[in-house]
Amino acid sequence: DTGVSQDPRHKITKRGQNVTFRCDPISEHNRLYWYRQTLGQGPEFLTYFQNEAQLEKSRLLSDRFSAERPKGSFSTLEIQRTEQGDSAMYLCASSLPVGSSPLHFGNGTRLTVT
Amino acid sequence: AQSVTQLDSQVPVFEEAPVELRCNYSSSVSVYLFWYVQYPNQGLQLLLKYLSGSTLVESINGFEAEFNKSQTSFHLRKPSVHISDTAEYFCAVSDSGSSNYKLTFGKGTLLTVNP
Numbered sequence: 001d002t003g004v005s006q007d008p009r010h011k012i013t014k015r016g017q018n019v020t021f022r023c024d025p026i027s028e029h030n031r032l033y034w035y036r037q038t039l040g041q042g043p044e045f046l047t048y049f050q051n052e053a054q055l056e057k058s059r060l061l062s063d064r065f066s067a068e069r070p071k072g073s074f075s076t077l078e079i080q081r082t083e084q085g086d087s088a089m090y091l092c093a094s095s096l097p098v099g100s101s102p103l104h105f106g107n108g109t110r111l112t113v114t
Numbered sequence: 115a116q117s118v119t120q121l122d123s124q125v126p127v128f129e130e131a132p133v134e135l136r137c138n139y140s141s142s143v144s145v146y147l148f149w150y151v152q153y154p155n156q157g158l159q160l161l162l163k164y165l166s167g168s169t170l171v172e173s174i175n176g177f178e179a180e181f182n183k184s185q186t187s188f189h190l191r192k193p194s195v196h197i198s199d200t201a202e203y204f205c206a207v208s209d210s211g212s213s214n215y216k217l218t219f220g221k222g223t224l225l226t227v228n229p
Contacts, residue, residue, distance in 0.1 A: 095215065100165045102160045103215075108156075
């Protein structure tokens with residue numbers, strides 16, 4: 001169990017640019033989640049995959065955001081035309097497909113939009 | 115839909131003092147309850163969870179939490195804290211009958227342990 005890995009750890013971008021983050025879940029976990037965390041707040045759910053299928057998206061996920069999980073392994077989260085309000089920590093988590101199985105979180109990608 | 119309220123945004127305590135971090139939840143269905151801890155610039159780590167059975171659950175580092183269904187609470191306690199317990203603590207809930215098992219988090223409580 002090497003844990004959930006996220007890349008990059010930090011990303012600074014200018015407003016209007018596109019950014020892409022990567023998440024590698026724990027190998028036997030087929031569920032994968034993306035959360036966003038802003039200063040002073042708890043993580044907020046963005047979207048969730050079971051294998052390669054994206055099964056739920058939050059209303060927080062505007063049309064500038066897109067997530068993929070090709071082949072049901074790693075996942076990418078892309079933000080197009082970034083805005084300053086997108087500055088946040090983006091957290092990825094994975095779990096086994098059992099309700100009692102806890103989510104295992106990565107260390108996150110901190111995005112700063114200038 | 116569920117929601118979680120963590121009543122204290124910050125809790126300062128002295129080392130070796132007892133601490134209680136409060137968590138209340140709202141849900142119309144049966145739930146699973148969790149406490150996660152987050153150290154600076156890191157992701158969240160599971161501290162303990164309530165799924166069913168005994169309402170008192172414990173972690174390996176001395177924390178415990180008690181599920182109180184009538185009061186819809188899941189408060190976290192430790193009888194004697196250490197400097198190393200300084201971190202942000204998040205209470206979370208999930209729908210035990212859901213197919214997605216996503217977590218809804220509270221806003222967090224920053225525990226600061228002073229010498």
